[in-house]
Amino acid sequence: MSQKLVLIDGNSIIFRAFYALPLLNNDKGVYTNAVYGFTTMLMNIIEEEQPTHMLVAFDAGKTTFRHKTYQDYKGGRQKTPPELSEQMPLVRELLDAFQIKYYELDQYEADDIIGTLATEGKKENWNVKVISGDQDLLQLVSENVTVDLTKKGISEVNSYTPESLLDQMELTPEQIIDLKALMGDSSDNIPGVPGVGIKTATKLLKQYQTVEKVYEHIDEISGKKLKENLINHQDDAFLSKELATINCNSPIQVALEDIPFQELDQDKAHAFFTELGFKSLIDKLDVDSSGQAEQQDEIEYTIVEKIEAELFSKQDAILLEMLGENYHQADILGIGLVNQNGKYFIPLELALESADFKAWAEDETIEKYVFDAKGTIVALLHHGIQMRGIVFDLLLSSYLLNPAESHDDIPSIAHRVNLTQVSLDEAVYGKGAKQKVPELTALADHVVRKTNVIFQLKDQFLAELEKNDQYHLYEELELPLALILAEMEFTGIKVNKQTLEDMGNELKEKLAALEEEIYELAGEEFNLNSPKQLGPILFEKLGLPVIKKTKTGYSTAVDVLEKLEDKHEIISKIMMYRQLGKLQSTYIEGLLKVIDKDTSKIHTRFNQALTQTGRLSSIDPNLQNIPIRLEEGRKIRQAFVASEEGWKIFGADYSQIELRVLAHIANDERLIDAFNNDLDIHTQTASDVFHVDASEVTSNMRSSAKAVNFGIVYGMSDYGLSQNLGITRKEAQKFIDRYFESYPNVKEYMEDIVLEAKQTGYVATIMKRRRYLPEINSRNFNVRSFAERTAMNTPIQGSAADIIKQAMIDLHAKLKEENLQARILLQVHDELIIEAPEEEIEKLEEIVPAMMEKTVKLSVPLKVDYAHGDSWYDV
Structure with missing residues (x-):
C-alpha cells in the first residue's frame, strides 16, 4: 500500500x-x-x-x-x-x-x-x-x-x-522563493524591492529565471525607476530570498x-465535541455511545396493574418517561415511582384513569421529587392533571451545583457522581432513525432505575447546596420560578395567524418589487438566489471590484456585499432582498408552523438549566431572537396579541440593568452618581472618556461610549471592540484605557474579582449563583486569560439574570395577591410580557414597575420602562 x-x-x-x-x-x-x-x-x-x-x-x-x-x-x-x-x-x-x-x-x-x-x-x-x-x-x-x-x-x-503552478502563476516551485525575494512579503515583514509587485516580479523571473540572473542582466532591464530600485535594494533582495527559503x-x-495515523479516537472526539457544543459534528462520528454499564445489579420493582392510594407515601420520587425534548408534544412512555414502600413502573393509561393518581399528584402536602419540575408539570397539564408539592428538582439542583456540566438527562448526572447502575438512554432507545421503544420489561427496568437515582440523590444534592450557601437560591428562586415558567409555557401566547399570513404576503410583494428593481439595474433577469448567476452580473457586467472568489466563481457573501454597498445602488437592494427573504422563510413561515391548531397559540419552552450565567433561553421556537433591527422584523411582533377579547398586552423591561449591577458591585462613585442623578449613562461615559462637556457629546461619541460600556460588561478585548466599532485595535485599547481612568473602581473590581476567583476557584452573583473556573490558575496564559475575563463578567450578567427571575416571582405573587387576571406570558432578556383585561392596565402601571424596581436593593435605583397596547409590537 x-x-x-x-x-x-x-x-x-x-x-x-x-x-x-x-x-x-x-x-x-x-x-x-x-x-x-x-x-x-x-x-x-x-x-x-x-x-x-x-x-x-x-x-x-x-x-x-x-x-x-x-x-x-x-x-x-x-x-x-x-x-x-x-x-x-x-x-x-x-x-x-x-x-x-x-x-x-x-x-x-x-x-x-x-x-x-x-x-x-x-x-x-x-x-x-x-x-x-x-x-x-x-x-x-x-x-x-x-x-x-x-x-x-x-x-x-x-x-x-508543478503543472498547475506553472499554469496559474507561470512559475516553477523554486521560483516562488525568487518571487518573494523581489516583491517581499508585508505579512512577514520581508522587505523585497520597493515598487516590484507580483506582475513585475513574475515578468522578470520568466525572462531571467532567478534573482541572481536578474542582477547578472541588470543592464538589460528597461524602466529607469525599476532598474534604480533593483540596484539600490540588491542587498534587500538577497536578504529576502534567504528569509523566504524554507x-x-x-x-x-x-x-x-x-507520525502514523490510524484513525481518530471516536469516543474521545465525541467527548470533545460534546464539551464544546459541536452538535452538528457529533452526527458525523461513527461512535457507539451506548454507555451500557458492563454489569448491572438486579433491581427489584413492580409493574403496577392497579393503582391504589397505598401505593404512594408522603415522599415520592416520580418520573414521567418521555422520548424527545419537547414535553409539549412528547408521548409519556410510562411513569416511574420510588418511595419507602418500593419501586414501581406505572403504565400511563392506568395513571390517567386513576382518581387516586390524580388526587396524589394534586395534593400539595405530599412531597414529590422529580427530574424536571417544569417539564413534569406541563406534561401532566396536557392530561388535565395539575401536579403540586414538588420539593426537589434533580435537574435544577445539579445545574446550580455545577452549571458547566451537562444536565440533559438522569444517567449523565448519575454517572458523574458514580451511580453507574443506570444505562444511558441511547443504550435503551437507540438514537436518530434507529430510535425505538423496547419491550415492557426493559422499559420498566430503565425507568425505575432512573427514578431511583432521583430518590437517592435528593438528600446529597440538597446538602451540597446548603454547604455552598445556595439552598436559598434553589428553594426561593429557581424552584418557584420553574413552577411559574411551567404555567407560562402551558398558557402560551396567542398569535394572530392572519396577521402573520398578511405580513408574509406583504413581504412577498416587497420581494417581487425588489426583484424587478434589481433586474432593471442589472439589465437582465437571472436567479437572484444563485451566487453563480449573481456573481457575473456584479463583477463582469457591472464591473464591480472583485473582493473574494470561491471554487465555483465569485463570492457574493454578506461581508463582500457590505464592502460594495457604496459602489452601486443594486447592492443595497440585493442585501434588503436577502434580509426580507430570511424574515419570510425563517420567521413568518417558521412561526406559522408552530402555532397550536387547537389554541392558536405558540408554546415556547424556556431553558432554565442551560447558561452558566443563569439567563433563561427560549426554544421551539426561540422568541428571544425575533430580529427587530429591521422595521419589517419588528412588525412580526404585531402578530402576538392578547388571548381574550378586551384584553391588552403589557410590557415592562429593565433599563440598562447590567450597567446598574456593575455600578453596584464595583461601588464606583462616578457610575453610582450618574445613575442616582438619572443621567444618560452613555452620554456621561462619552463625556468622561472624551473629556468634553455632556452638551458637546456627539451621536458618534455616544455610540462609541455605549459600545465600550457594554463591551466592559461582556469582557470585550481591544480586538472585539475594534470589530464592533470599525476602528483599529490601538484606538480600541485607548477607549478601554480611558474608560478605566474615568471609572477606577470598575478596574479595581475587575482585578479583585480575578484574585478572588484564583483563591476560591469560582465567582458568584449577588444571589450566590456560582460559576466554577478551574482554568483560572492555569499555567497556560491563553487558558488563564479566558477564565479571568469570565470571572469579570459573570457576576454582572448572572446578577442581572437573578434579578429578573426574582422579579418574575415577586410579580407573579403580587398578581395573585391583588386577585388580578393578568398573567405573565414571556420573558425576553430583561423584558416581561404580560396580558391582562383592559380594566387592569391602570393597576399594572402602578404595581409592575413598583414590584420590579424594588425586587432587590442596590446602591443605584433599578429603572423599569413600561407600555401597553394591542400587540407585543405596541409595547
Missing part, C-alpha cells in the same frame, strides 16, 4: 478559521470559531486524503533563526487577539482526541518542519499533501508533493502541482515512522 503523508500548517489554518468564521462561543462562554473551523477542515482532510501518516506543525514562538539574519523579520505583526489565543490549547486537545501528532521546534517555524518532513517523504517516494494558507509553501511543490492553499476562508482550497534540513526530533 502506498504511503500518504499529510502535513498541516497549524498556525496558518487556525488563523484562517478564526477570521473566516464569526466570533462564536458555546453555552459555557468559550470561544470556539477557530476550533470549529479547524475541526471541520481536519475531518474533511481525513475523509478525502485517507492519510497513512499525518502531522500538524506549529510555530514555536516569536523568535526564529531568521531573526539573527534580520531582526525585524515578522516585525509589525499585530498581537494575536485573545479570542484566538484562548482557542490554541483547545486545538491541541482536539488533535489528541483525533490521535494526530503535532510538533513544534524552538527557533524554527512550522514551514521548516513541514519542509523537512515533505523532503523526507519525497525521498521515500511517498505521496505528500501539504495544507496551508501561506503561499511560501508552494516552493515545496514537486511530482510527489502537492500543496493545497486555502482561499480567503477555509472551506475551499487551490491545489498546486529550511528543509531542520534538526527536527520527529521522523516519518513517528
